Amino acid sequence: TKVGSTSPCQDVVYIGAQGSGQTGADWEGLGAEVRMGLETYAGHLSGYTVGYFPVPYPAAPAGADVLLLGKNYQKTFFASIDSGVNETLEFLKTRAQNCPDEHFVLSGYSQGAMVMHRTLAVLLKPSRKLAPLASAVLWRLDGVLAIADGDRVPEQGGVVYGTAASNAMGVAWLAEAAGVKGTYRPMPGAIPSTAVWPATRFHSVCNAHDLVCDFNHLTLDGLTIHSYDYRYGMDGEIFVGSAATNIARTTRELQPKATIGELTIPDSKLRVGLSGAMYAIGTKDFEQDIVN
Helix, strand or coil: CECCCCCCCCCEEEEEECCCCCCCCCCCCCHHHHHHHHHHHHHCCCCCCEEEEECCCCCCCCCCHHHHCCHHHHHHHHHHHHHHHHHHHHHHHHHHHHCCCCEEEEEEECHHHHHHHHHHHHHHCCCCCCHHHHHHHHHHEEEEEEECCCCCCCCCCCEEECCCCCCCCCCHHHHHHCCCCCCCCCCCCCCCCCCCCCHHHEEEECCCCCCCCCHHHCCCCHHHHHHHCCCCCCCCHHHHHHHHHHHHHHHHHHCCEEEECCEEEEHHHCCEEEECCCCCCCCCCCCEEEEC
């Protein structure tokens, strides 16, 4: 179900940011790569209400300026990322206030992965102004799925997928070295864990020689790999699917549900009294009231 800031509460909302040059017409504003992750994720959550929110940001096209670091790159590309981070934070703020039990997944491809990586950076090390938001959101952030992330760093930590080497580095660091920056900066070093959010909830997918996430091993087919590898039927499908599946597992662990036939009941609301034999339903912290 597509949701907005004031839509009815869900068990979880999958917040997606599409890649450079993708539009609202590309898989409802998610882009093919993020949409594939959503479909795999939701497919493992029968009985859960899963909403999705395409981040309304420019997803500015990235042409030759990505390599040449021209003025347009600085003004439009990084402004686009900043816009995506702001939109994501604003959406999280509203949903966290309106839906105190709702969980979230952040997912992005290419430029969109940079948006989500930088959003996570803000939440992990928030300013005083954003500290309440981080406190309200991090404990229910089930995962981050970064596909072909331009902010990737060597030995990044989290959970990595794909054929890229462990020292793969994103194209954003070339821009940083040249002094080309936006308001929100890429996160240096490994993904940190906090008391409420382990780094293992960060899932990064990158295939070798990808123009954006493995820039330091770039080959002539780097753009082709980046543009097509993370779609249905392509080499990266299995890696995106594996990451999305693992995030769904986290969602089930954080929000366990007991299932009786086709009826699904959240554990927190389950209270059963039966006369005679008691049948195990197999749910965590199951409370039994036996009526004699």
